[in-house]
Amino acid sequence: MSENVVVLVGANAEVLDASTAELLTLAGQLGRPVAVVAGEAPQALVAELGRFGAAEVHLVSCPQLSDSLVLAKAALLADRAVAAHAKVILVASGLEGNEVAGLVAAKLSAGLITDVVTARFETAELVADKVVWAGKYTVTAKVLTEVAVLTVKPNSCVPLIAEVEAEVRQARFDFEPVAPVARVISAEPTAATKRPKLVEANVVVSGGRGTDGDFAPVEALADALGGAVGGSRAAVDAGYVPQTLQVGQTGKSVSPDLYVALGISGAIQHIAGMRTARRILAVNSDPEAPIHRLADLSVVGDLKTIVPAVVARLG
Amino acid sequence: MRIIALVKYVPDSGDEVGFEADLSLGRVGPSSRLSELDEYAVEQALRLRTELAGATLTVLSVGPAEAESALRKALQMGADDAVLVTDEAIAGSDVFGTATVLSAAIRSLEGGLVVAGMSSTDAGLGVVPALLADSLCWPLLSQAAAVSVEAGLAKIARVDETGSRVVEAALPAVVSVTDQSGEPRYPSFKDVLAAKKKSVATLTLADLGVDASAVGVGSARVEVLAVGRNPDRAAGRVIVDVDGSSVDEIVDFLAAATK
Numbered sequence: 356m357s358e359n360v361v362v363l364v365g366a367n368a369e370v371l372d373a374s375t376a377e378l379l380t381l382a383g384q385l386g387r388p389v390a391v392v393a394g395e396a397p398q399a400l401v402a403e404l405g406r407f408g409a410a411e412v413h414l415v416s417c418p419q420l421s422d423s424l425v426l427a428k429a430a431l432l433a434d435r436a437v438a439a440h441a442k443v444i445l446v447a448s449g450l451e452g453n454e455v456a457g458l459v460a461a462k463l464s465a466g467l468i469t470d471v472v473t474a475r476f477e478t479a480e481l482v483a484d485k486v487v488w489a490g491k492y493t494v495t496a497k498v499l500t501e502v503a504v505l506t507v508k509p510n511s512c513v514p515l516i517a518e519v520e521a522e523v524r525q526a527r528f529d530f531e532p533v534a535p536v537a538r539v540i541s542a543e544p545t546a547a548t549k550r551p552k553l554v555e556a557n558v559v560v561s562g563g564r565g566t567d568g569d570f571a572p573v574e575a576l577a578d579a580l581g582g583a584v585g586g587s588r589a590a591v592d593a594g595y596v597p598q599t600l601q602v603g604q605t606g607k608s609v610s611p612d613l614y615v616a617l618g619i620s621g622a623i624q625h626i627a628g629m630r631t632a633r634r635i636l637a638v639n640s641d642p643e644a645p646i647h648r649l650a651d652l653s654v655v656g657d658l659k660t661i662v663p664a665v666v667a668r669l670g
Numbered sequence: 671m672r673i674i675a676l677v678k679y680v681p682d683s684g685d686e687v688g689f690e691a692d693l694s695l696g697r698v699g700p701s702s703r704l705s706e707l708d709e710y711a712v713e714q715a716l717r718l719r720t721e722l723a724g725a726t727l728t729v730l731s732v733g734p735a736e737a738e739s740a741l742r743k744a745l746q747m748g749a750d751d752a753v754l755v756t757d758e759a760i761a762g763s764d765v766f767g768t769a770t771v772l773s774a775a776i777r778s779l780e781g782g783l784v785v786a787g788m789s790s791t792d793a794g795l796g797v798v799p800a801l802l803a804d805s806l807c808w809p810l811l812s813q814a815a816a817v818s819v820e821a822g823l824a825k826i827a828r829v830d831e832t833g834s835r836v837v838e839a840a841l842p843a844v845v846s847v848t849d850q851s852g853e854p855r856y857p858s859f860k861d862v863l864a865a866k867k868k869s870v871a872t873l874t875l876a877d878l879g880v881d882a883s884a885v886g887v888g889s890a891r892v893e894v895l896a897v898g899r900n901p902d903r904a905a906g907r908v909i910v911d912v913d914g915s916s917v918d919e920i921v922d923f924l925a926a927a928t929k
Binding site: 500636655657 | 795848895
């Protein structure tokens with residue numbers, strides 16, 4: 356029988372998000388997927404987890420979850436991993452995801468590899484690949500400990516339907532820290548949008564300083580292509596878009612089929628977050644902008660006239 | 671109270687990097703420097719120092735002897751003194767080894783508030799602050815877009831994949847700050863001169879009472895098997911738009927890319 360692989364189900368999951376489906380697909384390749392939901396979950400989510408191969412779904416209530424920053428979730432996940440005798444624990448990459456994974460690894464004396472794009476067993480050893488140094492290198496590493504904790508970059512694999520009847524287990528976890536901990540005094544979930552999530556979208560249209568603060572063409576093209584809206588660090592710093600939409604080293608890292616950079620020069624910190632896109636289109640009035648050395652199609656011109664004309668043609 | 675800002679000496683993000691015999695990333699590149707993201711930690715630590723009566727700021731780094739230049743930069747920004755933990759046995763440590771050394775140093779320096787950056791710019795895991803809080807048994811206030819301290823209570827605003835939160839904890843605490851927390855200051859000529867008089871103390875594992883077997887490549891829980899250079903993205907077609915002349919080609923490109 357294959358070993359259990361624990362998957363942490365994405366935060367705020369009312370419905371299954373694409374990165375959780377991808378984690379379940381990877382878990383199915385590595386062993387027997389066990390999905391862990393921290394907090395409440397609607398029945399529809401449980402069915403969706405089964406559809407992507409979760410053999411077990413652990414619904415874990417934790418009264419301290421919403422008051423705690425990261426720690427309660429990490430302790431809960433470690434507790435479930437032990438209960439399931441899991442050899443591998445998978446978490447989606449992100450600011451919180453990486454911290455949760457690090458704390459779980461600390462608790463379980465497990466090896467940690469963050470932001471992996473693939474993972475496999477090679478003669479009983481877990482081996483994973485990650486892309487480093489602004490996309491220039493791929494590092495292959497193996498985990499030397501009995502238990503491995505991985506964070507997996509969204510859009511690294513295609514989620515596969517592997518319908519199973521998930522065995523549902525209800526559990527309760529009490530987070531009882533022995534040392535003083537931080538307390539969440541207010542929380543606001545990410546505002547819902549009709550557009551796909553930035554890290555999961557197949558198409559991302561981003562704007563930079565060259566938009567001069569008018570994101571209407573960026574949004575119109577994103578909507579015409581069914582894509583997500585992003586922004587460069589310069590656009591975030593100028594207040595054109597919220598930081599949650601920043602693409603780059605200190606923002607989101609995206610790997611869509613199509614990335615459109617509008618008025619973005621292409622600093623290395625930005626390229627680090629979008630270099631793995633399959634196709635790249637850039638529109639920038641500066642012929643010397645580094646983005647032109649990277650894009651599959653580079654247009655030197657004024658985005659304010661070109662983009663509306665393109666949107667009109669896309670109808 | 672002693673505030674401790676954590677800084678790392680890393681290759682510049684524009685550098686061509688090399689890899690050591692154990693396949694770890696070479697830290698000493700042609701323009702290695704204080705990690706850009708740690709400048710935000712130094713900046714916030716400097717700001718908090720002025721708000722906390724009697725506070726001093728020590729910058730702390732773990733790394734090769736060359737890492738002194740990163741500490742010197744932080745001293746130019748205005749830190750009071752600097753400590754470099756350097757020891758051949760530390761080379762090749764994973765995050766757990768690094769956190770072991772840092773937490774021993776923080777205890778030994780009797781820090782009351784630790785300020786770190788959001789992640790290193792080279793390894794980029796973003797987990798060391800969480801591991802430090804765990805090992806020091808201090809509250810964790812990480813990935814802060816804004817931080818304040820008042821009456822012994824630290825408060826941060828954080829935005830992550832779950833949404834935005836305001837979080838608080840009593841000191842001592844571990845804080846990490848993002849690049850949204852405020853632009854780092856640029857040292858003036860006067861600051862640069864003043865920093866020459868400041869000291870950089872060096873500590874070894876023995877000074878900290880850390881067993882060499884708990885750190886270094888031998889204690890790492892992950893082994894790098896291979897490093898491969900990815901092919902550069904070939905530059906594609908460049909066209910110059912004149913009065914909308916590029917629109918047809920863009921529409922065709924988008925159609926092909928989203929098929």
